[in-house]
Amino acid sequence: MAALKLALIGCGAIGTAVLELLRADAGLQVAAIVVPGPSLAGARAVAAQLAPGAVVAEAVPEAGIDLVLEAAGHAAIEAHVLPALRRGVRCIVASVGALSAPGLPEALEQAAREGGAQVQLIAGAIGAIDALAAARIGGLEQVRYTGRKPPRAWQGTPAEEGRELAALTEPTVIFEGSARQAAQLYPKNANVAATVSLAGLGLDRTTVRLIADPGVSENVHQVEAEGAFGRFELTMRNQPLAANPKTSALTVYSAVRAVRQHLLPLSV
Numbered sequence: 366m367a368a369l370k371l372a373l374i375g376c377g378a379i380g381t382a383v384l385e386l387l388r389a390d391a392g393l394q395v396a397a398i399v400v401p402g403p404s405l406a407g408a409r410a411v412a413a414q415l416a417p418g419a420v421v422a423e424a425v426p427e428a429g430i431d432l433v434l435e436a437a438g439h440a441a442i443e444a445h446v447l448p449a450l451r452r453g454v455r456c457i458v459a460s461v462g463a464l465s466a467p468g469l470p471e472a473l474e475q476a477a478r479e480g481g482a483q484v485q486l487i488a489g490a491i492g493a494i495d496a497l498a499a500a501r502i503g504g505l506e507q508v509r510y511t512g513r514k515p516p517r518a519w520q521g522t523p524a525e526e527g528r529e530l531a532a533l534t535e536p537t538v539i540f541e542g543s544a545r546q547a548a549q550l551y552p553k554n555a556n557v558a559a560t561v562s563l564a565g566l567g568l569d570r571t572t573v574r575l576i577a578d579p580g581v582s583e584n585v586h587q588v589e590a591e592g593a594f595g596r597f598e599l600t601m602r603n604q605p606l607a608a609n610p611k612t613s614a615l616t617v618y619s620a621v622r623a624v625r626q627h628l629l630p631l632s633v
C-alpha cells in the first residue's frame with residue numbers, strides 16, 4: 366500500500382518532537398513541512414536530520430498530500446487548514462484556541478463539507494475530553510478549567526502587564542473569565558481551555574482561571590465538571606518541553622497518536 370503522505374505545519378517545539386517520534390513509522394511519509402518565510406532555513410535544517418524527503422515550503426503543496434497536521438499557531442488555521450480541507454485533505458489541529466474566533470468553527474465545518482474531508486481537534490495537553498464530550502450528551506451543569514504554569518511560561522503574554530513574572534513569590538491569578546476570552550488573550554497557553562469548552566459547555570459558558578505559580582515546575586491542568594452523569598475532577602501535571610516551556614510534552618504525544626490513528630487498523 367502507498368505510504369500516507371503527511372504535511373506538517375509548524376516546525377517548532379511540537380513539530381520537531383513529532384518528526385522525531387514519527388521518523389520510523391511504517392506506512393508514513395513526511396512529504397512537506399510548512400513554515401513562514403523567516404523560519405524556512407531552520408525548518409530545512411530540521412528536515413535534513415528528521416525528514417530528508419520532505420519539501421520545506423511556505424504553503425501546503427496543492428497535490429500529493431493525504432493528511433495535514435497543524436502544530437503552528439492560531440493563524441495557521443485560516444492560512445493553511447481551511448484551504449487544505451477545501452481540497453479534500455483531512456486535517457489534524459493542535460491550535461484549538463483558534464476556534465474562539467467568531468465564525469471559524471463554522472468556516473472549518475463548511476470547508477470540510479466542501480472538500481468531503483474531516484478536521485480532527487486533538488486533546489493535546491489535556492485529558493478526559495472523551496468523558497466530557499460523552500457527559501455533554503446527558504447534560505452538563507458546570508465546567509471549570511484551571512491552568513497553572515510556572516511564571517516563565519507566561520512570558521510574552523498579557524500576564525506581564527502590571528507585574529514582573531520573575532519576581533512572583535506566590536501563586537497569582539493572571540486571568541479569570543470565559544474560555545473564549547482565555548483562548549484569545551493567551552493563544553499559546555490556553556488552547557486546552559478551548560478544547561475543554563468545545564467538548565463541554567461551549568466557549569462562553571466554560572469558566573477559566575489561569576495562574577502563574579512559582580511553586581510548580583509542571584504545567585498543571587485541572588478540570589471540574591458536573592452534570593447529569595455525575596461529576597469528575599481531573600488534574601494533569603504535565604512536563605513542559607525543553608524547547609518551549611509554554612507547551613506540554615503530552616501535546617506532542619497527542620499529535621503523534623492522532624497521526625497514527627490514520628495508519629493503524631485498530632486504535633485506542
Ligand SMILES: NC(=O)C1=CN([C@@H]2O[C@H](COP(=O)(O)OP(=O)(O)OC[C@H]3O[C@@H](n4cnc5c(N)ncnc54)[C@H](O)[C@@H]3O)[C@@H](O)[C@H]2O)C=CC1
Pocket residue numbers: 374375376377378379380399400401404436437438439440441444445459460461487488489490491552553556557560608609611612613616
Ligand atoms: N492543544 C494543545 O494542547 C496545545 C496546542 N498548542 C498549539 O501549538 C502551537 C505550536 O506550539 P509549539 O510548537 O510549542 O510552538 P513554537 O513556537 O515552538 O513553534 C511554532 C512553529 O510554527 C511556525 N509557525 C508560526 N506561525 C505559522 C503559520 N502561520 N504558518 C505556518 N507555520 C507557522 C513557526 O515558524 C514555528 O516553526 C501553539 O502556538 C499552540 O497554538 C500548544 C500547546 C498545547
Ligand SMILES: O=C([O-])CC(=O)C(=O)O
Pocket residue numbers: 490552553554555556557558584603611612613614616
Ligand atoms: O501545553 C500546555 O500545557 C497547554 C498549552 O500550552 C495550551 O493549552 O495552549
